Structures are given as structure tokens and as C-alpha cells.
Amino acid sequence: xxxxxxxxxxxxxxxxxxxxxxxxxxxxxxxxxxxxxxxxxxxxxxxxxxxxxxxxxxxxxxxxxxxxxxxxxxxxxxxxxxxxxxxxxxxxxxxxxxxxxxxxxxxxxxxxxxxxxxxxxxxxxxxxxxxxxxxxxxxxxxxxxxxxxxxxxxxxxxxxxxxxxxxxxxxxxxxxxxxxxxxxxxxxxxxxxxxxxxxxxxxxxxxxxxxxxxx
Amino acid sequence: xxxxxxxxxxxxxxxxxxxxxxxxxxxxxxxxxxxxxxxxxxxxxxxxxxxxxxxxxxxxxxxxxxxx
Numbered sequence: 001x002x003x004x005x006x007x008x009x010x011x012x013x014x015x016x017x018x019x020x021x022x023x024x025x026x027x028x029x030x031x032x033x034x035x036x037x038x039x040x041x042x043x044x045x046x047x048x049x050x051x052x053x054x055x056x057x058x059x060x061x062x063x064x065x066x067x068x069x070x071x072x073x074x075x076x077x078x079x080x081x082x083x084x085x086x087x088x089x090x091x092x093x094x095x096x097x098x099x100x101x102x103x104x105x106x107x108x109x110x111x112x113x114x115x116x117x118x119x120x121x122x123x124x125x126x127x128x129x130x131x132x133x134x135x136x137x138x139x140x141x142x143x144x145x146x147x148x149x150x151x152x153x154x155x156x157x158x159x160x161x162x163x164x165x166x167x168x169x170x171x172x173x174x175x176x177x178x179x180x181x182x183x184x185x186x187x188x189x190x191x192x193x194x195x196x197x198x199x200x201x202x203x204x205x206x207x208x209x210x211x212x213x214x215x
Numbered sequence: 216x217x218x219x220x221x222x223x224x225x226x227x228x229x230x231x232x233x234x235x236x237x238x239x240x241x242x243x244x245x246x247x248x249x250x251x252x253x254x255x256x257x258x259x260x261x262x263x264x265x266x267x268x269x270x271x272x273x274x275x276x277x278x279x280x281x282x283x
Contacts, residue, residue, distance in 0.1 A: 014240050014243055017239060017240045018240065021233045021236045021240075024229045024236075027226075027229050028225075028226050028229035028230055028233070031223075031225040034221075034222075043269075047229065047265070047269045048266055048269060051232050051235070054262075055239070055258075055263075058243060058254060059254070059255065062250075062254055065246055066251055070246065071246055074247050128248065129252075131248070132248045132249065132251075135248070136249070
């Protein structure tokens with residue numbers, strides 16, 4: 001059983017759920033309490049407001065936790081992709097971003113694999129549900145056969161990199177004056193061959209060295 | 216007799232809510248995609264069913280009072 005983020009707010013929420021369940025059990029044991037005015041008011045709070053609050057907070061907590069790196073990597077099929085984050089080679093894009101905290105290490109997958117357009121987060125969640133369906137009821141592909149649904153949009157890179165000095169004034173980026181406009185217009189992918197095409201490359205993990213992580 | 220029916224509905228609503236909330240608590244301890252599905256699918260369904268049943272019991276109690 002993976003405990004995930006057993007931090008203070010989660011424990012508070014579980015405590016609230018337990019208290020709510022105990023209060024509800026009072027009305028299950030003594031439903032005649034609702035005969036009085038005070039009992040009716042208490043029943044409304046205990047049987048309607050508190051459960052709604054618990055559901056809303058639980059859903060919010062789970063949605064937030066579903067963004068975590070450990071959540072994504074908890075499925076066996078993602079094991080190789082998780083290992084690729086520790087490759088000791090700066091040309092591996094995902095590893096370089098993860099190890100140097102260019103993306104939040106605890107939300108590494110979500111940061112790059114969310115569409116930053118409107119409803120992008122919602123679409124990411126819908127894709128996640130589809131992944132769960134395939135994992136348990138479908139035929140999961142081999143890790144090296146996993147592909148993106150759509151070509152990776154430069155917007156997801158430019159979300160962070162656009163305007164940054166190293167991006168705008170880097171020697172390679174400025175060697176051709178038409179390069180950056182093409183990248184910003186999404187006419188040329190950042191992941192093009194010869195540029196940043198090495199991302200996870202899980203098929204090559206048998207040939208690389210790994211970083212052991214921070215001590 | 217009607218009152219007994221009302222109390223039975225409240226008891227059933229309470230049981231549904233308790234089970235739904237316990238499912239939710241277990242899912243919060245378990246950080247896996249399946250836990251998310253269970254929380255929303257099973258826990259949410261049970262809690263919503265309990266709330267709807269409770270609200271129905273309120274409405275049916277109001278109807279009973281009106282008839283008297």
C-alpha cells in the first residue's frame with residue numbers, strides 16, 4: 001500500500017471524515033432524534049453539509065495528489081519512464097529537467113505532460129482515466145511503445161522557457177535568425193532531430209549510467 | 216407507521232453515508248490511480264445516494280405533515 005503524501009492536511013481530512021461518520025452513526029442508532037427542531041437542524045448538518053464538505057475536500061485532495069510524480073509512476077508500466085529521470089546524461093531532456101529541478105520534482109510528469117491551453121488540466125485528467133482503463137481492462141503497450149496522443153506542442157516548453165535569457169540568446173538558438181520565430185510559432189518542434197530529441201528514450205536505458213540521486 | 220418509514224430512510228441514508236465516507240478515508244490513505252477511481256466511483260456514489268435519500272426523506276416528511 002503506497003501511502004503517498006501522508007501530510008498534515010490529509011490527516012486532518014481523515015479525522016473530519018471519521019468524526020462525520022461517528023456523528024452520522026448517532027442518527028443511525030437513534031433516528032428519532034430528528035423529531036425535535038434541534039435534531040432536524042443537527043441532522044441537516046450531519047447528513048448533508050458535513051458529507052458534502054468531506055466529499056469536496058477529498059476530491060480536491062485526490063486531484064492534487066494525482067499530479068504527483070509518485071502517483072504517475074505508481075503504475076508498473078511507467079517504471080522505465082521513472083528510471084529515465086535518473087539517467088546521468090544531460091542530453092536526456094526529462095532527466096536534465098528533473099535532476100536540476102527545472103520542473104518541480106514532485107510534479108515532474110504533470111508539469112510537462114499537461115496541455116497549458118484552456119481545459120488542459122481537465123484533458124490531462126481525462127487521459128489519465130483512459131490510462132487506468134487500459135491498464136486494468138485493456139492491453140497495456142510495452143513501455144517503449146507508449147506514444148503521445150498528439151505531437152508535443154512547443155507551448156509546453158515555451159510556457160517556462162520563453163523570455164528566459166538562455167533560451168532567447170543562446171548561441172545555437174540565435175545562429176539561425178529564423179529558428180526562434182519558427183519555434184515560437186510551433187512550426188519547428190523543440191524536439192526535432194538534432195535539437196532536443198532525446199527525452200525519455202526508455203529503449204536505451206540498458207546502455208546508460210544513472211545518477212544515484214541526492215543524498 | 217409513516218414515521219417508522221421516515222426513520223428507516225434516515226437510517227439507510229446514514230448507513231450509505233458512513234460506508235461512502237469510509238471508502239473515501241481508505242482511498243485517501245492509498246495514493247494510486249485505482250484509489251482515485253474508487254473514491255469518485257464508489258465513495259462518491261454511496262455518499263450522493265445517502266444525501267439524496269436523506270433529502271427525499273425530508274420532502275416526504277413535509278408531504279406527510281401537509282396531509283395531516
